[in-house]
Amino acid sequence: MVDKNGAIISGNQTAEAAQALGLEDAIVVPSDGTKLVVVQRTDLDLNEAKARELSIADNRASEVSLTWSPEALVTALDTPNIELSPYFTDGEFEELTVPDEPLPERTIELKPQKFVRVLISVPLESAILAREHFDALGKIDGIEVDYGAN
Numbered sequence: 001m002v003d004k005n006g007a008i009i010s011g012n013q014t015a016e017a018a019q020a021l022g023l024e025d026a027i028v029v030p031s032d033g034t035k036l037v038v039v040q041r042t043d044l045d046l047n048e049a050k051a052r053e054l055s056i057a058d059n060r061a062s063e064v065s066l067t068w069s070p071e072a073l074v075t076a077l078d079t080p081n082i083e084l085s086p087y088f089t090d091g092e093f094e095e096l097t098v099p100d101e102p103l104p105e106r107t108i109e110l111k112p113q114k115f116v117r118v119l120i121s122v123p124l125e126s127a128i129l130a131r132e133h134f135d136a137l138g139k140i141d142g143i144e145v146d147y148g149a150n
Helices: 012-020 049-064 070-077 090-097 124-138
Strands: none
Touching: 070 090
């Protein structure tokens, strides 16, 4: 996606990869953002292996290849009225924009653990009966019981 002046808004890594492959031409589809822009590949059929592989590669790339440009994020902060908090927690933003520095060397004394955490999943229809048993376990000195659902 590019802005009205042709500056890349999103897809800069795609543009870089295309240039590296020697693709220099692009088709620009003007849009005001009120309609979905769909690219129809006339050379592909979803019932054929090449199209399926492209679909899988596209979804896989979104899982493993996301890298942020710290410079772009810092530059975004200088843009008037931009708010990045809906997209990043403070910790995530700091991790992405603060240069990596070596951590100071330190020694940590490891102590043997005296407790084991056990996670047990039960079917919903058995939850009441299971809770009675867990409550009984929770009455034993030193045993903590915590409940949750997913």
